[in-house]
Structures are given as C-alpha cells and as structure tokens.
Amino acid sequence: MLHLIAWAAPGTLLFRTWAEGVACLEVFAAAFPDLDALLVMPDHVHIKGDWPKAEVRLARAETAFARRRFAMRGKEGPRGAFARHPEPTRIVNKDHERRTRRYIYLNPVRDEIVECPLAWPLSTYRDRLGLAAFPLVPKANDPERLHRYVSTDADSQLGGTPFPQLRARESSIDDVIDAVSAITRVGPEALTRGGRARTLAVETAWMAGIRDTGLLAKVFQLSPRAVRTAVSELPDSVYDPVPAAVEAxxxxxxxxxxERLDAGGLLRRADWAKLRHLR
Known part of the structure; x- marks a missing residue:
C-alpha cells in the first residue's frame, strides 16, 4: 500500500472553481482504479492505494489534468499544473494504513478550509460514508464508526462531528438544490439539464415533501409528465427503502x-482568504 502526494507548481493553485476541482478528482480517480483514498486540496493531491508503477500513473494523471484544465480555461494560462512529486510513502501495517487514511481525510480541516471533513467535496470521504451519488470508492461497512474515528482526531483538535441522520424534516427547494449539488458534485445549473442529477433532484424534492408537480417541473425545467414518471416508484415515507443516492x-x-457547488472563483470566498496570494 502506498501514499502518494502530487504538489502544484510553486505559487499556484490546482483549481480556482469547483468545476476544475471536480475535474481533478475525476482524472486522478480514473488514473488509479481500485484506490483506497483520494483527496484534492487547492495546492496538492493525496492518493492512497496499491498499484504497480504507481509513479508512472501519477505522472500520466498530472499531465491529463493539466491538459483538461487548460481546455476548461479556454486554452489560457499555464499548461503545466504540478511540480515534481516526492517519493511515495510505503504503508507498513494496518495501524499505519488507518492513520494515513485519517490524515488524508482531515487535510482540509488541518488547513482550516473547513471545520469538518464532510464539508470538503473533493475527497472520497463522503463516498466511504455512503454520501455520494456516483461513488469513486465502495461504502464502508460501518460509516458511522468510520466518521467517529476520523472526526475525533486529537491532532486536529476536532472533537467529533455528527453523522447525517435520515429523518423527516421540512425542506425548501434551495435545501434540495444544495443537497443534490453536493452529493452529485455538480453545479446547480446541471440540475436543469437532462441526466441522473436532475432526476435525483426531483426524487429528493418529492421525498422531502415538495409534491407540487408544476413547481418541480418549473424549477428543474422538465415536463409535469416527466416529474410524475420520475417519482412514480418512490415510497411515501423517508423511512421506507429508497435508492442509495436519494437516501444520501x-x-x-x-x-x-x-453546500451547492456554485460556479465562480473560489478565491472570493472568505474561507479561501489565506490562499489569495496564490495564482
């Protein structure tokens, strides 16, 4: 088992928008099949798993993301994205493996970007806990136990954070858009286009008690008939079995x-203030 780190070129950020960050996550996940943990930070990437020729895979992933980012930016800005990466760390036993996984997941907390590892979307942590619509890694056998272990880390002074519970609650359309955008890792605009994310938004709204077919058709830009089709096989109660993505x-x-993954530059956010010196 290996722990690899890829650092951004000095003085630069790997991404400035959520769309670029998600692209980085997707590129590295594709380059490292059967990975154990993956996390994209503003200026570096953590990968944990076991592969032959891992450094070759890493170099290819770095090149693939640099090209994709260059295209996303309208072929403007630097073509390269990464500096030379350090030698991989070999994980020697089960305890080292568990601690490395926790260290990776807690990076955004230690860097004071978020207060809980669940708040960072560019990580397989949500996937491990069953809180991703299109998971990059399998769900843990006991998600609540894993979250309790990760979120009670003394070194990061994180005293434990709650695991999201399934319960009936009054919700708004904005709540639904936030939740579905976060769980699917797409921007809100994608929820008005065809595809699984839009269907998931309609299903979630319906199960959240928003059962105005005309309203859902207007918000998510589809026909009332399509709304009725999308929700036709859903149960009446949130406590009845529903598809895993809807439950998440x-x-x-x-x-x-x-939070929803809004478009626009992340450096405008208050919690990214310490990163504004990077380009």
Whole structure:
C-alpha cells in the first residue's frame, strides 16, 4: 500500500472553481482504479492505494489534468499544473494504513478550509460514508464508526462531528438544490439539464415533501409528465427503502456542511482568504 502526494507548481493553485476541482478528482480517480483514498486540496493531491508503477500513473494523471484544465480555461494560462512529486510513502501495517487514511481525510480541516471533513467535496470521504451519488470508492461497512474515528482526531483538535441522520424534516427547494449539488458534485445549473442529477433532484424534492408537480417541473425545467414518471416508484415515507443516492441527499438536507457547488472563483470566498496570494 502506498501514499502518494502530487504538489502544484510553486505559487499556484490546482483549481480556482469547483468545476476544475471536480475535474481533478475525476482524472486522478480514473488514473488509479481500485484506490483506497483520494483527496484534492487547492495546492496538492493525496492518493492512497496499491498499484504497480504507481509513479508512472501519477505522472500520466498530472499531465491529463493539466491538459483538461487548460481546455476548461479556454486554452489560457499555464499548461503545466504540478511540480515534481516526492517519493511515495510505503504503508507498513494496518495501524499505519488507518492513520494515513485519517490524515488524508482531515487535510482540509488541518488547513482550516473547513471545520469538518464532510464539508470538503473533493475527497472520497463522503463516498466511504455512503454520501455520494456516483461513488469513486465502495461504502464502508460501518460509516458511522468510520466518521467517529476520523472526526475525533486529537491532532486536529476536532472533537467529533455528527453523522447525517435520515429523518423527516421540512425542506425548501434551495435545501434540495444544495443537497443534490453536493452529493452529485455538480453545479446547480446541471440540475436543469437532462441526466441522473436532475432526476435525483426531483426524487429528493418529492421525498422531502415538495409534491407540487408544476413547481418541480418549473424549477428543474422538465415536463409535469416527466416529474410524475420520475417519482412514480418512490415510497411515501423517508423511512421506507429508497435508492442509495436519494437516501444520501435526504440525509444531508439542510446540513450546512453540504453546500451547492456554485460556479465562480473560489478565491472570493472568505474561507479561501489565506490562499489569495496564490495564482
């Protein structure tokens, strides 16, 4: 088992928008199949897993993301994205493996970007806890136990944070958009286009008690008939079995740790103030 780190070129950020950050996550996940943990930070990437020729895979992922980012920026700005990366760290035993996984997941907390690892979307942590619509890694056998272990780390002075619970609650359309955007890692604009994310938004709204077919059709830009089709096989109660992605969205409704992935530059955000010196 290896722990690899890829650092951004000195003085630069790997991404300035959520779309670029998600692209980085997707590129590295594709380059490292069967990975154990992956986290994209503003200026570096952590990868944990076991592969032959891991450094070759890393170099290819770095090149692939640099090209994709260059295209996303309209072929403007630097073509390169990464500096030379350090030698991989070999993980020697189960305890080292658990501590490394926790260290990776807590990076955004230690860097004071978020207060809970669940609040960072560019990580497989949500996936491990069953809180991702299109998971990059399998769900843990006991998600609540894993979250308790990660979120009670003494070194980061994080005294434990709650695991999202499934319960009936009054929710708004804005709550639904926040939850579905966070769980799918797409911007709100994607919820008005065809695809699984829009269907998931309609299903989540319906299960959250928003059962005005005309309103859902207007908000998510589809026909009332399409709304009725999308919700036709859903149960009446949030406590009845629902698809895993719907359950994940219902769990995080109204949870401020699960924000929508808005378009626009992240450096405008107050919690990114310490990164504004980077370009």
């Amino acid at each position: 969205c219902l769990r995080v409704l109204g949870d401020p740790r699960f």
